[in-house]
Amino acid sequence: MKVLIPTPLRQYAEKKAAVDVNAATVGEALHALTSQHGDLRRHLFSDDGKLRSFVNVYVNDEDIRYLAKENTPVKDNDTISIVPSIAGGIDR
């Protein structure tokens, strides 16, 4: 299935907008993604391996927090979206 990478995180995924992975659950899909793109890991997961609270993950249009979280099953034609909080065009 396809994992959509949001603009702020594309720099850690070789500038790709989407990455194809094979997985049975959301957790496996994110694991496959961060295996291919190691730099993404610390942006998605905290040191104790938990999904960061400012990064939301959706299967199609549903938030996995209201499904089975990282155990949410996924099929080949599903789309997984990573949606981090963005603040605006801030320039520091």
Place this chain on the structure above:
Amino acid sequence: MATTETTKAASTLTNDEILRYSRHLIMPEVGMEGQQRLKAARVLCIGAGGLGSPLALYLAAAGVGTLGLVDFDVVDFTNLQRQIIHSTSDVGRPKLQSATEKINAINPFVNVQPFETRLTSQNALELFADFDVIADGTDNFPTRYLVNDACVLTGKPNVYASIFRFEGQASVFATEEGPCYRCLYPEPPPPGLVPSCAEGGVLGILPGLLGVIQATEVIKLILGRGQSLIGRLLLVDALGMNFRELKLRKNPDCPACGTHRTVDKLIDYNQFCGIRGEESSVNATLPEIQPEELKQRLDRGDDVFVLDVREPHEYQICNLGGYLIPLNELPKRVHELDSSREIVAHCKMGGRSAKAVEFLRQAGFTKVRNLTGGITAWADRVDRTMPKY
């Protein structure tokens, strides 16, 4: 809010207004009643910048009776690429002055209420109390959480949009039945993981696109028409020109609007977002070099290796002839550097190069310093012919 009777009296349209709003009046979704609602409405726009520009202009043109604007900034040249409420001749003037003039020029029937102040935990509740709808056009996390919490506490809908480069999000938060921003994101990202100026920037039309979506949602809320973005997060990708939407749910455990809420008053949002402390602790311990000293050293022919940690597209705008390794690539390319030489690292303003210096020191480089204020300070203090961006 005013009573129905006084609202009606205050929102009666004059003949001039009827002519002005005729294209609204002849459509059944607005009509006379809708236009009077718009006239009676009080909308507060937080920020008169990228999102606030189209938002305020369209709300004014549409006939929103009272427009509050909160901003304390001054127009600068880099604003003009997207903040279309301000003109070139406004550079250096307070944004509120410029915005008020433009709104008055578009629609003299609008009562503009400028608040030239920073929105804070001290003034937000009092400000919001006077308005029906709050439109969040801010550009930083502390103010976003402040706006959200103040909307939840005062029971005002929060019409939200946010932008990054060529991607945006929009929704309507904090209505009675719908989720709030904290339902979506309970906590802000720590500052270190927020994209810095290296990855920043924004396509100028994007705040236009998202600001107009915000204006549309404000007007729908006032009219009580259509399907609001309540409970939906709209994702806009201007590069692919894709519009997607995700379902948002009210989180029963939300600290702001859940069943056991813990946010019962406004807090220190800078602290909440970890803004203070981190930056000062990083910069305090790092060795720095002033632009004037670097210039002297280079002119003398000293062996100083200038390391530029910006992105290649920034290097094309202006450079000091330094060796380019973008900050992100530094860990992989550190072997290209000679630790026995004196190194001066720089970026645009000094933030990214501070991280680079810290990284290099941890990697065993002892003769590495940060150029204070980056290439921008160099342009200000050493070479006035160098472009600033």
